[in-house]
Amino acid sequence: MDRSPLDNMPLVHIKNMNKVYQQGDISVNALADINLEFRKGEFTALVGPSGSGKTTLLNLIGALDKPSSGAIALGGQQLADLSRADLAELRLRKIGFIFQDYNLLPVLSALENVEYILLLQGVPAAERRSRADTALKQVGLDGCQQRRPAQLSGGQQQRVAIARAIAAEPLLVLADEPTANLDSETGAALIDTMLELNRNKGTTFIFSTHDEMIMRHATRIVRLKDGKIVEDIVHAIH
């Protein structure tokens, strides 16, 4: 991976971005005038009450949605310039996703779910197997490789989702309320796993949460309210 230019440049650059949802005659300003930069190696929590725009912001960064105005650049690449197929390629190569409802493919085993992305990237079978296996071990799921999602607990499923997100070694992992469906103990353990990956492998994480305990683990906290950034704190050390 081409590292040097990225070290200086922000990984994500959001400039004057607005997102308006049209619901019938009423337009809702989901995000208003957002200017943000995320650098490599950050471990950022997006916090704020329901409807503050956290998920919308994550979706826009992840190229799953398009802004109403303004620009987003990912690794120096303007998203607005890309076609649907290019965006799919970008998501595949550069972004890892973790969802609130895990969203594993139910017909695939834990290992196969992790392998799925590598398969799409065209990684040869043997390497794929070993990388997926390693990723599962990193999230503490050794021994669960052959189980299907229905045979795993919620915390275990979310760990599979993390493994799936990191196996392809993306620039950026986006996690939308990854602990919302988990009890606080399991949630904290999950965040610790992510933090460990952030420290050991330098993976950049942006996740949304409204759990005070979890947001304390983050190195940076961006607070949203009614679609606007109201606070942006960077913890030097925690």
Added chain:
Amino acid sequence: MRFISLAWRNTRRNSRRTLLTLIAFATGVAALVFAWSMFDGGNAQMIDNMTGNYSGYIQIHRYGYTDDPSVDRTFSAQDTGALKLEQIPGVAALSPRMETSALISHANNTRGLLLVGVDPGLEPSVTTLHRKIVRGRYFDKTERGSILIGKSLAKVLDVDIGGEVAIITQGLQGSIGAARYRVQGLYDTQNEVVDNAQAFITHADAEDLLSSGGQITTVAVKLTDREFSESVVQEMQGRLGNQFEVEGWQQLLPEVSQAVAFHESLGYVFTFILFGVVVIGVTNTVMMSIMERLREFGVLLAIGTSPLQLFRLILYESLLLGLLGFAIGLVIGYSLVAYYGSVGITFTQSGEAMQTMQGVANGLYPHLSLSRMLFIAVAVLIVIVTAALYPAWKTARLVPVQAIHGLMSNRNGSGKGISSSHILSRFMLLTLALRNLTRHSRRSRLTMVAIAFGLGAFIFIGSIANGYYTQIVENSTGMLTGDAQIQHKDFRSNMKLALSLSNGMPLLEDLQRMPSIAGASPRIQTTAMITSAVKSEPIMLAGVDPDLERQVTFLHQSVKEGHYLQKGHDRDIVIGRKLAELLHVKIGERVVVMAQDVDGNLGSEAFVVAGMFYTGGHGFDKATAHITLAASQKMLAMGNNVTSIALKIDNPKHVAPVLAQIASHVPPGDMRLLTWQALLPEVVQMNAITKQSLGGVLIIVLLMLAVVVMNTVLMSVMERTREFGTMLALGSRPGLIVRLVLLESSIMGIIGTLGGVALGILLVLMHMSGGVSMAAHGVSTAIPGITDVVYPALSVDVLIMPTILLPILALVAAFYPALRASRLEPMQAIRNG
């Protein structure tokens, strides 16, 4: 009523699925309405036309007349007149008749037919023949010395209006009657079989000819409506007592009543296939809509809805859907019926075969009766309830708490207990598709069963049709025509002995030397009258060389009593068993054969019945007799000439080059080589009609299956919106999603098709040895070689088209759902999935 309104709103919730189900249902109903209207309209036309041409709806005879229509079984018109039969409710008119078999001739041409003496004043009130006179005129009230004949018969006899014909017949008490009549009118009923079978004289002339003195054989009855047939028959039989037999049109025209029964059983088979497919499709849809709403039903149950109410809700939903589909289908079907009912459907390609379906020669006018509509409505109702019963029952048994969590009471977590194998790698897509299919195995199974059922039934029916046709061809070529014949180009149409093969013998020797010809048999064929001590019957007489004939046809194998002809035994005759029964003759007894010789003189010879054959084709067994070639040449003054040479070709698979080779041996002039297809055009055309009908059935079945497959795939795609959203979010290309969905559908299509092929072949194999009895469905005997039992035969035609088409169809049907899945917005799909 609350449930009805709730049900109605539910059906409108998923409008696309509702629409698809409605299309499936409406297409089925419309096809059914139209098909039944064709059958019913055709049947009604056929019955009205045939009863109107000659028979009337009811006939009264002396007891035993039908089995043995002898002129001696007569009765006095005064006897029946005293009973005031015309006053029975439903009777419109009566016409007394005197019927007898006779030979009619003009110049050198002779034909056998039924001669009927009618009362010119009464007959027009019962039949419509007087309206079908195309040349000349009908009888006036005091007409004497005139005859009415069919237009086509006039052509065969080469006679016109004002010309004279001679009639020879058997009168009462064995007397022979002969007279000459002036042709007064020619009629055309559009049906040559009918037109050639009868001729009419006045009752007064018939009394003179037959010395019958006021006696009659028949009273024909016209009814105010066909529906009264049964009640009137009963009432008349009661009044007349057991000295008489009273028969309705079903007995009078067995071939018509058989054709009606045949068409109706076709209709029921069609109904069965169509509704089989529709039931599965609708069950599938209802099941899907329930799976989707498990949570809702859980809540409904939790807040106190009783299981029975839930059961009713599901039934109402299906009923609404079904009735709406029925209404739409009815409107479409009825519009088609109304349109074609006024313009008619013509079968220009199939004219001659249509001759055997009397009454529709000028076009078939579909007709939808109220009772038929009720039948279809009841069938639809049964289909809907059947289709909804299982899903409704499943829903009523839901456990509320589990249902709220989206679980069926008997459902385990998806994929539980299945350990995943390591066949990932490049088979990933296939693996995904296969696992997705087994995930909702009930749905996939239902869809595959629908495909298999439709295809299996189609293959079976196609095989029966194919077997039926093969049998007709084998029997009619094997007993009658051979594979091909050489004869004068005009011989087939007018059968004049003068149109013989003058140099037949050298040609025969020539043909016998050809290695590709298995047999060549010289023949003389002519119409004749056969007479026993009690009875005369018109026949088709064939003079054959016993040894050579064996090489071409296999009639000798059907001889059940006595033996076939032998060379040199020129006094022997072999006849059908049915004919022997009619003539009351046994093996070793004498019969007299009368026929016109080549110079137009009436020749007659006495023969001894040496053998009787039984082919199962009543029409053939009743009217065929074989004598030796030498005997026929002598009797008909033919010298060494023959009328035709019948040929058997060594390898029937390679007929074309052989035929070309034979044709080159046929001397220039008026001689022609005619294949069996040319000799039996009605068989060829019947096959064409069957193929067209099968094609129609195939199209409708495919259409229904397409809707079922599309519905299923759409269901499965919509259910997995979130999954597709995830796959897209993770970076799968839209093309991959399309491929996955198409693959899933293709696998279903292929498995369903294989199942259908297996089912069809199994059904065929099961009936291969025993055959399928058509006796109950009344197969017509108008064509030689048709028997009661049909042995289904698989053919590539029946198998290959649907087998190729179905998987393609599954692929095409899945295209729209696949495209939809690939166009999902990942974020929305994940959130709303």
